[in-house]
Amino acid sequence: MNSYTPSSPRGRFFSGLLHRSCLLLIVAVILLLFSSGTAMAQEKTKMVRLAKLVIDPAQLDSYKAALKEEIETSVHVEPGVLTLYAVAEKNNPTHITILEIYADAEAYKAHVQTPHFLKYKELTKEMVKSLELVEADPLVPGIKIK
Amino acid sequence: MNSYTPSSPRGRFFSGLLHRSCLLLIVAVILLLFSSGTAMAQEKTKMVRLAKLVIDPAQLDSYKAALKEEIETSVHVEPGVLTLYAVAEKNNPTHITILEIYADAEAYKAHVQTPHFLKYKELTKEMVKSLELVEADPLVPGIKIK
Structure with a gap:
């Protein structure tokens, strides 16, 4: 037994407790740094894009139905599609803008190969x-929609 | 005691339980209808807008700092500001687009009278x-950012 080891059973108990608390604290700090690092890395790898479309007025309703289905499916089944927020201008309803946010370039590459995206592309190519x-x-990459 | 009232204590117990369950079910259905109605009404009253800005290149950094502060404060302190998602075009960094979503027209009216918005307007008027x-x-009004 060296001089740093408490000699009484009570002393050993508290010393053990202290060591365990320190260890837990260190693990917690490492996990915290790691998770905030991951979150920061995710913000950095995000792919953000505006898609600006003009649609044939005669086919606007069909186009919007196809886009709505494609958006709902993508956001539902692809974890890497963070949003596809589409708007039509009130004064120019054939002018559509989509705010596209993907977790990273890989998520985007996977997205454009999905059956629902390919179906949308085929359906709407003449529209x-x-x-x-x-x-x-993005100016504030972590911002959400409440 | 009429003919519909169970005569045994056990029968009365189960009858009471049934009535209470029915009542709870009715209350639950009413609450559900009410809450989905409220959610639908909220979707309908939402105000959605694209703000398209071009900034003086010499003042771009100052402008972005002012906008970032305004966005973070607004989204933090105003429940009716659902998002202010701002992006700068990679190939034209002075071209900024902001997807603005407010809970309703009142939330927007309140927003433009807040000290942080007025400060932003004053700071950036020459930029x-x-x-x-x-x-x-919006095409899919309920969509969020994951």
């Missing part, structure tokens, strides 16, 4: 008059 | 070269 894809940087 | 406010209809 879309123009499509502009604008890569973007 | 914004153009501002277009485009009222919009």
Whole structure:
């Protein structure tokens, strides 16, 4: 028994407790750093884009139905599709903008190969008059929709 | 005692239990209908808009700092500001688009009278070269950002 080991049973008990508490604290700090690091890394790898579309007015209802189905399926079944928030301009209802947020480039690559995305592309290819894809940087990447 | 009242104590116990269960079920259904009605009403009253801005390149960093502060404060302190998701185009960093979602028109009216919004407007009035406010209809109003 060296000089640093408490000699009484009570002393050994508290010393053990202290060591265990320290160990738990260290593990907690490491986990906290790791998780915040992961969250920060996720913010950095996010892929954000504005899709700006103009739709054939005669096919607007069909187009919107196809897009709605594609959005609902993608957001529901693909964890990496963080949102597809689509809006139609009130004064130009054929002008659609979609805020697309993917967890990372891999999530996007997987998305465009899914059956529901391919079905949407096939269904709507004659409905879309123009499509502009604008890569973007979010100003407050962690923001949500309440 | 009429003919519909169970005569044994056991019968009365189960009859009472049944009545209570029915009552609870009715209350639950009413609450459910009410809450889904409220949710649907909230979806209908939402105000959604795209703000499209072009910023003076020489003041871009100052503008982004002011906008970031305004967004974080608004989303934090105003329950009716559902999101202010701002992006800068990668190829045209002075072109900013903000997806603005408010719970209703009242929430928006209150927002533009807050000290943090008025401060942002005052700070940035010489930085914004153009501002277009485009009222919009969301295609899937209930969608969130994961």
